[in-house]
Amino acid sequence: MREALFIKRNKEKWIKYETEPSTDPDEQSERFIALLDDLSYSKTFYPNSNVTKWINGIATETYKSIYEHRKQDFSRLRTFWTTELPLLFYKHRKLLYFTFFFFLLAIILGVLSSKTDQLFVRGILGNSYVSETENRIENGDPFGVYRSDDKFGMFLAIATNNIRVAFLAYISGLVFWMLFLSFSTLRVLMFNGVMIGAFEYMFFARDLGWQSILVIWIHGTLEIWSIVIAGMAGLVLGFGYVFPGTYSRLTSFRIAAKESVKIIVALVPFFILAAFLESYVTYQMSDTFSAAGVGLPVWLSILILAVSVLFIVFYFFYLPRKVFKKFNSYETGEKTLVVIKEYNEEIPA
Structure with a gap:
């Protein structure tokens, strides 16, 4: 899109945000998210333009209006990450296992399909991307696609896209269970899993498999796992509506919505960290396996991969x-009741 058209489409919105500040927290959040999307696009395609500086200024003021007078309760925040969220993962552990193995099955399906049909990879990843990757491999720079001069713009674009995919996997869970449309959580997980399988096969078939793991999975470990968790949150939302148990459907859905939103919002830091690794670390590791051979040491990649996997096992399972x-808990058949005295609320599993 040309810069003039980009400005024309959004100018009135930016002027309104700048000249008509809002005091409504929900509207402030919506404005900030919209500005981040515009800023990410502008930084990517018009990094040196005045419009980028303008959007950045509006976004900065919007951010200040949201957080300037808000008192941070670090004790509550710490409890959320160390107690409340882990308990939610324990409660919905069966859905987590299901989502993980479903996604793994999709990856295997992508690998097998790519192996039996040479055109499958191009159909999933696109002709232009595959052709570009093949050219890079022939030129001794197989992972050069991760290299960018505008690292911060790349970081914003990646983070925004990953969060968008996660929310898509989440919200489509309700659509699937209520309307049984094909555009569902499982479809999103299946497509992404098959795409990853095809992507990795493309490199393993060219004897670059282990190099791709050492480069791509620096950021991919947290990124892909977060998509799995987002899919789980979508199923939590859908199950809460379709299978209310002893609750009324409305009450069950309300509980599921509250819990699933906590899970999906908690993933944002993981997506940001994954985007940071992809923008500032992965591209340097890609130089290690280029013809130049100048980049980060292999042991650093192994260390990041190991820490990422250990963190996932520790935080989401152990x-x-x-x-x-x-906590004071008991199990009766398939029903578990956890009493959390700090919140004086019951979480049925």
């Missing part, structure tokens, strides 16, 4: 069970 055991 910690939830450990926190659950700390």
Whole structure:
């Protein structure tokens, strides 16, 4: 899109945000998200333009209006990350297992389909991307696509896109269970899983498989796992509506919505970290396996991968069970009741 058209389409919105400040928290958040999308686009395509500086200024003032007078309760924040969220993962652990193995099955399907049909990879990833990657491989720079001069713009674009995919996987869970449309959480997970399988096969078939793991999964480990968790949150939302159990459908849906929103919002830091790694670390590791051979040491990639995997195992599997055991709890058949005295609320599982 030409810069003039971009400005024409959004100018009135930016002027309104700048000249008519809002005091409504929800509207402020919506404005800030919209400005971040515009800023990400502008930084990517018009990095040195005055319009980029203008949007950045409006976004800065909007951010200040949201957080300037808000008192941060660090104790509550710490409890959320160390107790409340792990308990939610324990409660919905069966859906987590299902989502993980479903996604893994999709990856395997992508690999097998790519192996049996040479045109499958192009159909999933696109002709232009595959052709560009093949040219880079022939030129001794197989992972050069991760290199960019505008690292911050790349960071914003990646983070925004990853968060968008996660929210898509989340909200489509309700659509699937209520309307049984094909555009659902499982469809989003299936497509992304198949795409990853085809993507990795493209490199393994050219004896670049382990190099791709050392480069791409620096950021991909947290990024892909966050998409799995977003898919789980979507199923939590859908199950809450379709299978209310002993609750009324409205009450069950309200509880599921509250819990799933907490899960999906908690993923934002993980997507931001993954975007940072992709923008500032992955591209340097890609130089290690280029013809130049100048980049980060391989051991650093292995270290980042190991820390990422250990963190996932610890936070999403080990910690939830450990926190659950700390509280006064009992199990009766398939129903578990966890009493959290700090919040004086019951969480049925």
